[in-house]
Amino acid sequence: MDSGEQGRFGTDVYAGRLRAATAAAADAGLAGLVITPGYDLRYLVGSRAQTFERLTALVLPADGEPTVVVPRMELASLKDSAVVELGVAVRDWVDGDDPYRLVADALGGGRVATAVTDAMPALHLLPLADVFGVVPVLATDVLRRLRMxxxxxxxxxxxxxxxxxxxxxxxxxxxxxxxxxxxxxxxxxxxxxxxxxxxxxxxxxxxxxxxxxxxxxxxxxxxxxxxxxxxxxxxxxxxxxxxxxxxxxxxxxxxxxxxxxxxxxxxxxxxxxxxxxxxxxxxxxxxxxxxxxxxxxxxxxxxxxxxxxxxxxxxxxxxxxxxxxxxxxxxxxxxxxxxxxxxxxxxxxxxxxxxxxxxxxxxxxxxxxxxxxxxxx
Structure with a gap:
């Protein structure tokens, strides 16, 4: 059974999309993108993970390697995506850890200009803004041409x-x-x-x-x-x-x-x-x-x-x-x-x-x- 029959495209398709999204973030002068579950995440890595109160996010630094931050209890949500085949680093976390700090660390830490998917719930956006020290912008303008x-x-x-x-x-x-x-x-x-x-x-x-x-x-x-x-x-x-x-x-x-x-x-x-x-x-x-x-x-x-x-x-x-x-x-x-x-x-x-x-x-x-x-x- 090929990847398409599993409900996604081949790994090379997603690898190209990640490269394009990273380049678009750099062109926009951003430190990177933070993509929570939704159509953007599905577009980029084929993941159908859902949004819960525990943060799952694909972190795409403009200068660096991508990371997925995911609750340990939700690791299975990545199995049908291209994350493993792409070699994307996975940082799992358990209750009591600070996943927002993990996201910031994946972006290099400090005050960073970041874009987030428009599907991100406020319960994740506000803690991220607090950790970043600045309110993220929407990634819509960065990703819109790729998806169009x-x-x-x-x-x-x-x-x-x-x-x-x-x-x-x-x-x-x-x-x-x-x-x-x-x-x-x-x-x-x-x-x-x-x-x-x-x-x-x-x-x-x-x-x-x-x-x-x-x-x-x-x-x-x-x-x-x-x-x-x-x-x-x-x-x-x-x-x-x-x-x-x-x-x-x-x-x-x-x-x-x-x-x-x-x-x-x-x-x-x-x-x-x-x-x-x-x-x-x-x-x-x-x-x-x-x-x-x-x-x-x-x-x-x-x-x-x-x-x-x-x-x-x-x-x-x-x-x-x-x-x-x-x-x-x-x-x-x-x-x-x-x-x-x-x-x-x-x-x-x-x-x-x-x-x-x-x-x-x-x-x-x-x-x-x-x-x-x-x-x-």
């Missing part, structure tokens, strides 16, 4: 996740039977998400009829009816933990002319945003590409959210495809393109693919049709 630019292994994982969620959407029409509730449909989808290879379900939205006009509706006991437009937004992690996220919209029976016409505009908006993606274009320009198509048809006011969000180990991460974000896109970035239209009390629709920025455009990891899927009745 997906490497080949990450892109492969996103493609596998996308193919798996496509297989689920291919089955959705069989679940959309008039008289069944949204919750009934969601239960079937949850089973299918795992059956098609995901390790778990991250979220399921089944928004039928007027519930489809709520972008973050989940599911309810509303019974499906003939004539309903149904928004189905689903996703979950696929080993080694990279997420799928795809939305398709369904019509139970043939839609009326108004629904069909407005949905056609939404299709054009989604295509325009995907077509706008390429290195050097800003995130806000991609958002505008979708928004301008809808605005030209009088639908600007019913598109009430951003066009997309980055995705990877977390379902929502940078870059965000939204007005005001002048970040230039780079090859390897991965994010959703998901314009939607919402008519309160009536219906809603959304089309979502995950795309990866290529050298000259974008490649989608999803390939299900974008048309309004008509479910025969």
């Amino acid at each position: 630019i997906k490497d080949a292994a990450e892109i492969d994982a996103l493609r596998k996740a996308g193919a798996a969620i496509d297989r689920v959407h291919a089955r959705v029409p069989e679940f959309l039977i008039p008289g069944r509730t949204e919750a009934d449909v969601a239960a079937d989808i949850a089973e299918a998400i795992v059956a098609e290879g995901h390790s778990e379900v991250a979220f399921i939205i089944v928004g039928s009829g007027p519930n489809g006009a709520d972008p973050h509706h989940e599911c309810s006991d509303r019974a499906l009816q003939v004539g309903d437009v149904v928004v189905v937004d689903i996703g979950g992690p696929y080993e080694p933990g990279y997420n799928s996220d795809s939305t398709r919209t369904y019509s139970i029976g043939e839609p009326d002319e108004d629904v069909a016409a407005r949905y056609g505009v939404l299709q054009r908006a989604q295509r325009a945003a995907v077509a706008a993606v390429r290195p050097g274009v800003t995130a806000e320009q991609v958002d505008a590409a979708a928004r301008d198509v809808l605005a030209a048809e009088g639908l600007a006011e019913v598109f009430v959210h951003r066009t997309g969000h980055g995705i990877g180990l977390s379902v929502h991460e940078e870059p965000y495809i939204v007005a005001g974000n002048d970040l230039p896109l780079e090859e390897g970035m991965a994010f959703s393109i998901e314009p939607g239209i919402y008519f309160p009390g009536q219906w809603g629709a959304r089309i979502e693919d995950i795309v990866v920025v290529t050298a000259d455009g974008a490649q989608s990891v999803n390939d299900r049709p974008h048309e309004l899927v008509v479910v025969p009745v």
Whole structure:
């Protein structure tokens, strides 16, 4: 069984990430990084350790070797990570020891300018600040570019996740039977998400009829009816933990002319945003590409959210495809393109693919049709 089958990448992937993170910390003028359990720790060493009242932290000095500070009773939490294979020093501690002093020592001691992951709880941040003699800054700016630019292994994982969620959407029409509730449909989808290879379900939205006009509706006991437009937004992690996220919209029976016409505009908006993606274009320009198509048809006011969000180990991460974000896109970035239209009390629709920025455009990891899927009745 290789490392990927164990829920992580090969050791060389993590070795490269540690080098890049250390260099980024040095470039930022920091003494180092302190990374507690969360997506950043998982990104850097493949660890799925959890945060408890006892401190676990990866310490990355800008000039020196990395160390993991971990409670002795939690040493087993490192066994599925790449820490041992990487040769990272492990400083275990027991109740009565001062783990924060161990962190400071690993950074060279004294008053140090340090960055911490944004997932660090205050119960660890404040004692660290006391030991350092200065409040740490967030490591978000140091790590953001590393996590935004997906490497080949990450892109492969996103493609596998996308193919798996496509297989689920291919089955959705069989679940959309008039008289069944949204919750009934969601239960079937949850089973299918795992059956098609995901390790778990991250979220399921089944928004039928007027519930489809709520972008973050989940599911309810509303019974499906003939004539309903149904928004189905689903996703979950696929080993080694990279997420799928795809939305398709369904019509139970043939839609009326108004629904069909407005949905056609939404299709054009989604295509325009995907077509706008390429290195050097800003995130806000991609958002505008979708928004301008809808605005030209009088639908600007019913598109009430951003066009997309980055995705990877977390379902929502940078870059965000939204007005005001002048970040230039780079090859390897991965994010959703998901314009939607919402008519309160009536219906809603959304089309979502995950795309990866290529050298000259974008490649989608999803390939299900974008048309309004008509479910025969």
